[in-house]
Amino acid sequence: MSVVRLVNDLPQAAPQSSWLDTILKGDCVAALNRLPDHSIDVIFADPPYNLQLDGDLHRPDQSKVDAVDDHWDQFDSFQAYDAFTRAWLLACRRVLKPNGTIWVIGSYHNIFRVGAAMQDLGFWMLNDVIWRKNNPMPNFRGRRFQNAHETMIWASRDQKGKGYTFNYEAMKAANDDLQMRSDWLFPICTGAERLKDENGDKIHPTQKPEALLARILMASSKPGDIILDPFFGSGTTGAVAKRLGRHFVGVEREQKYIDAAMSRIASVEELGGAELKVMTGKRAEPRVAFGSIVEAGLLKPGVVLSDVRQRHAAIVRADGTVSSNGDAGSIHRMGAKVQGFDACNGWTFWHYEEDGKLKPIDELRKQVRDGMASAGV
Amino acid sequence: MSVVRLVNDLPQAAPQSSWLDTILKGDCVAALNRLPDHSIDVIFADPPYNLQLDGDLHRPDQSKVDAVDDHWDQFDSFQAYDAFTRAWLLACRRVLKPNGTIWVIGSYHNIFRVGAAMQDLGFWMLNDVIWRKNNPMPNFRGRRFQNAHETMIWASRDQKGKGYTFNYEAMKAANDDLQMRSDWLFPICTGAERLKDENGDKIHPTQKPEALLARILMASSKPGDIILDPFFGSGTTGAVAKRLGRHFVGVEREQKYIDAAMSRIASVEELGGAELKVMTGKRAEPRVAFGSIVEAGLLKPGVVLSDVRQRHAAIVRADGTVSSNGDAGSIHRMGAKVQGFDACNGWTFWHYEEDGKLKPIDELRKQVRDGMASAGV
C-alpha cells in the first residue's frame, strides 16, 4: 500500500490509482459523486448523531462534561437530518459493488432514522450489532439507565446481494469456536490510542476504538478490498484498513482531522499475510447481579435469608434488594449493616435454605453463570 | 386485584372498573380508542413484525404481498407497516398519562421504523435497551452473526414529560450497587414458563420471558400503576403486572391467545406489600430546611461550619442562613460560592464539630427526619 495522500479536488472519472488510499477533502456527497459506480467493497460510516443537548451537564463533583457540541452535529429538525441521511446513503449505494456491504454506527438519537432510511433506499439488513462498552460514561443524574452501548447496522446493497463477504469461520474461531454473536464487548477509545493535540486535548470528540474496526473488517472484507469511510474523522478506518492489508478511501471536511489522520496512518505498519489470521480475545468472569437471581425465579420475593449462624435475617424483595429491621438495600449493604461493618460480600454472607440445609446465595450465582457461559460474555 | 376478565365490546366512556385488569378483545386501535385520555402509567408493546419472513411478504393485516422481489411492493409494504405503526402509537400516546412512559420491543426487521415513527410523533427517547439472550437460536446457514439480542426503546410521552417514574436506587441496589446499564442479559422463554397446547406445541411464537417484564415494571412503574399492553399475546405483561401488584389492560385479537392468557393470569399469585417495597433514595425523603435545624437547637447561631478539609468556614445565623467572608446565604449558595462553583449540596459539604470530630450537617438532618417519622408526620 502506498503512502496516504490528500486529494483536494478529484476530477470526474479519475483512475483508481488517483483515489486509492487517499483522503478526499470536501463535502461527503460531492466527493463520493466523483468515484466510479460499483468500486467499493465495504463502507463504514459514522455519521453525525444529531444529539439534541440542552444546557450543560455536570458530574457529581461539579466538573463539567465536555459535550459533543460541534457545528457538524447540529441539525435544525428531523426533516433536515433525514434529508442529509438519504443523500449520503444514496451516494454510498451507487459506489458500492453489487455484492458489497455497509456498516453504519449510531446511538438512539439517530440510528432509528438511519435504519429506516436504509430500508427505504433498498439496503437489505443482515444484522444489527451492538457495541457494548465496558467503560461507558455513567448517567450522572440518576434519571435513566447508563447508556452503555451503541448500535451498528450491517447491510448488503440490496436483497439480491447474496455474494457478500462474511468470514464466518474466522469469526467463530476467534470466539472460542462459538458463532460470533451480535453483541460485542469493547472498551471505548482512551489512553495512548486516543489522538491528542499539543495541549493534551482530544483531537476528535468521537474517535472509535481500532479493535471495533478490526473486527468489522476481519468479518466482512478480504485482504486487498477497498474500504470507504464517508465520515473519516481521525482516520480509525484508514489506520485499521492499512494494518490489515485493505485499501481505503476517506472523505473528510475538516483540515484538523485530516492532518491528524494523515500522520496517524503514515505511522501504521502493515501486517504480513501470515499475521492476518485471526486474533482471539480472552473473557473475564461474568458479573452477576443479585437482582437477576430474583428475576430468574431462583429466589422468590419474601424468602428469608440468613447468615450462616442464623444471627441475622433479611427478606428478599421483588426489586432485587433485601430488607432487615425496617431498613433495605443491596445484599452487600445490608450484610454490612447488620454486622455493623463498612463492607460485606453479600454473596458469601447471606444463605438460603434448601432441603433443610443453609447454602450461600453464591451457589445461585454459580447456576446463573453456568447458564451465561454460552452467551460469550 | 380482581380476577382477570374478558371484555368483548367496551362502551365509550366506560368507568375504569369496567376495563381494569381485563383483556379487551378486538383490533388494537379500535379498542384503545375506547379508553379515556391520560389513563395509563406505562405501556409495554411487542408489535408484530411479520414483514419479510419465509420468502413470503405479509402486510400487517396478514394479507400477502404478491411479488416479493419487486421494489415497489417492498416500498408499498414498508408504507403499510409505517401507517399501522403510526396508528397504534398515536392511540397509545393519547391514553398515556403526561408523565407516563412507553416500552417497545423489536428486532432489526421493524425497530428502526418504529423508533423513527416514535420520534416523529413526539415521544422523547430515554434509553434504548438491549435484551441480550444467553441462549439465542444459532444462525444455521453461517452467513451472518448469530442474532443474539432484541432492542427495546423506552420513551416518555413528550420532551416535557419529566416526572416519569424511574426507580433508580432499586435498579442500582439490585445490580450490586452499580447503576443499571442499557444491556440486559436474560434467557429466552423456555421450559415450564413457555405456554404449550395439548399437543405440546408452543401457543405463542414470541412469548417473552417474565424476567424481562419484571425488570421493566420494577424499573418504570409503582405498585398500583396501570400497565397497558396493546399486543397482549400470551399475557406475559398481565401475569407479571399482577404478580408485582400493578394493574393491567391488554388488547388482543386472537381468541386462542386470550384463552391462554386468561387461565395463565388467573393462576398468578400476587405478592404482598412488604416484598413489593421499592428501594428509594434521598430524593424521596421529606424536605428539611436548614432553618429548622437551627430552630430545633441542634446548631446554635454563631457556630462555625467548615468543609471536611477545613479550607472554608461559615457561621450559622439565627435565620437559617450562613455567612462567610462578609457574604451570606443558604448553606447551598455559600457552599457553591466559597468553592467557586455554580451549585453545591450544603448538607454534605458543610461540617460541624462534635467530640473533636467533624461531621456533615446531613447527620443533623437525619436526626430531624427521624423525629418527624416518630411524630407520625
Added chain:
DNA sequence: CTAACGCTTGAATCCTACG
C-alpha cells in the same frame, strides 16, 4: 521499586417542588 492514592475523562437528548 511498588503500591496506594488522587485526579481526569468519556457521542449525554441527565431535576423538580414551590411560590
Added chain:
DNA sequence: TCGTAGGATTCAAGCGTTA
C-alpha cells in the same frame, strides 16, 4: 405557566504523584 432555588447525582481506566 414560569422563574427560582433546593439539593441530588458517577464508573472504569489511564496516568501522574505520593507513601
